[in-house]
Amino acid sequence: MNFDSIILSAVAAELNSRIKGGRVDGIHQPSPLDMVLTIRHGGGNHSLLISAEADSPRIHLTSVKRPNPKTPPGFCMLLRKYLAGGRLEGVEQVDFDRILHLKFLAYDGERLTLVVEIMGKHSNIILVSAEGKILGAVKPVGRSKNRYREILPGRQYLSPPPLNKVNPLAVRPEELSHMLHEAFEGGCPDEKRLASWLKDSFTGISPFIARELAKRSEGDTGRLKDEFLALFSGVREGEFLPVIISDDKGRTVGFYAFPSLQYPEENQHERPSICTVADIYFNTALPREELEDAREEFLSRLRREMEGRKRSIDSMKETLQEYQGAERFKEIGELILSQPSLIQPEAESAELTDYYSPEGNTITVSLDPRLNAAENAEAYFKKFRKALSGAESLKEQVLREEGELGLIEKVLKSAESITKTEQIEELRKVLLERGIQTGKQEAAGGKAKPEFEGYRIQKITSGNWEILVGL
Structure with missing residues (x-):
C-alpha cells in the first residue's frame, strides 16, 4: 500500500x-x-x-x-x-x-x-x-536525467511540474456539481468509470481513494458529491481514524487514514496514530510481501531453469539415438574398400554388395565425386569416428545435466518453505557453485552520457562562474 x-x-x-x-x-x-x-x-x-x-x-x-x-x-x-x-x-x-x-x-x-x-x-x-x-x-539529478528540473547543489529548487488537476481541498460544492454534470450529464456511471474520473480530475486522489469514493456512492453522482465533500472536509480539519488492515489469517496487509468499504469491517483495526499503523505495515507486511515476491521470482527462475534442462536432456538423448547408427558408417567404408572396382571415377554413387546383410543385398552408397575409392572410404571412417566421439561427449553432458537437474529439483523443494530472504541468497550460491545462474543479470556497464549530448553547447568554468555557450 x-x-x-x-x-x-x-x-x-x-x-x-x-x-x-x-x-x-x-x-x-x-x-x-x-x-x-x-x-x-x-x-x-x-x-x-x-x-x-x-x-x-x-x-x-x-x-x-x-x-x-x-x-x-x-x-x-x-x-x-x-x-x-x-x-x-x-x-x-x-x-x-x-x-x-x-x-x-x-x-x-x-x-x-x-x-x-x-x-x-x-x-x-x-x-x-x-x-x-x-x-x-539524497538523490542528485543532473541535466542529463531531467532537463526541466535539476536537483543539484546551487540550483534553484523547483517543485515537480503541476498536473493541471483540481485541488480537492479547495473545490466548492457548486464547482463540484458542475464538474459532475459535465462529465456524466446527470447519468449514473458505474463504479469503475467514476473511479477513473476522480483519479484523472483531482490532485492527490490515488486509485485506492478513487475506488473508495466510487464504492461509497454506488454510481450515484449526487451521493458522490456528498461523500466527496464530507471526506475532504474531514481531511481539511485533520479528522482521521487510522486503521491497520489484516487478512482472514490475521496478517497485516495494509493501512489507511480511515476505515474503508473495500475491506471487511472485522479486518480493520483502529489505532490512534497514522505513524503507528504505517510503522506496523512497513515493518511487518512489507517485508513479508518482499519475501513472497522474492521467493516467487526465485521459484519461477528455478522452474524455467528446470524445464530448460529437461528439454536439453531430451534433445541430447534424441541425438544419442541417432549416433547409435554410427557403426553403419564404418561398415560402408569397409564395403567401399572391399569392392574398389565398382567405384567409377567422379561417380556420385555406387551399387555395392552388403556383406553385413544376411541376404547379401545390393545397396546404393553415396560418394563424393571429387574423391577416389580410398578417400571416400576414409570419409565414411571419419564420420564414424566423429559420431563415436560425439556420442561419448554427449553421454557425459547428459549425465552432467541430469545431475544439475536433480540439484535444481532439490533446491526448488527447499525454496518452497523459505522464511527469510537470506535463505534465497544461500540457495543461489549453492547453484552458482555449479555454474547455475538464477539471479538477475547485471546490465552491461557503459559510459554516462555527456550532460549536453546532442546539443552544440560548450561549458566554460571560471572561478565560481559556469558559462554555457551555444555554438
Missing part, C-alpha cells in the same frame, strides 16, 4: 501535533535512501523516518532501531551540518500533493526547508535554503 496524499496529510497533521517545536538531536542515514532524524520534544526522543526508496517511499515516526554505517554518507553529514541542534518549526503539505515541507530554524538562526517528495522512483529528500537554493539531495 503506497503513501497517497491523504495519508501524507494525516502524517503532516500528526507530526505537527507531536514533534513541532522539537530540537534535532541526531541525524542518521542507515541506508543510501533512508534518513532518520531524532527529534527531542516533550521530554522524549522521537525517531522520524524519511525514505526515498522507489518501492516504499514514506515518512513517519518509527519505533524500529536501524543499524547505521560506520562512516556517515555525504548527505547525512550535510544535514548534520545544517540541521543538528535546530528546531522543527512545522510541517506543510504542498497543494495536497505528495510533497511535504519540513521547516527548520537552524541553531544559527537560518531558516531551512527539508523537502520530502513521495513519488515512486522519483522520490527524493532535498535540503533547501531560505532563498530557495538547493544545498543537497
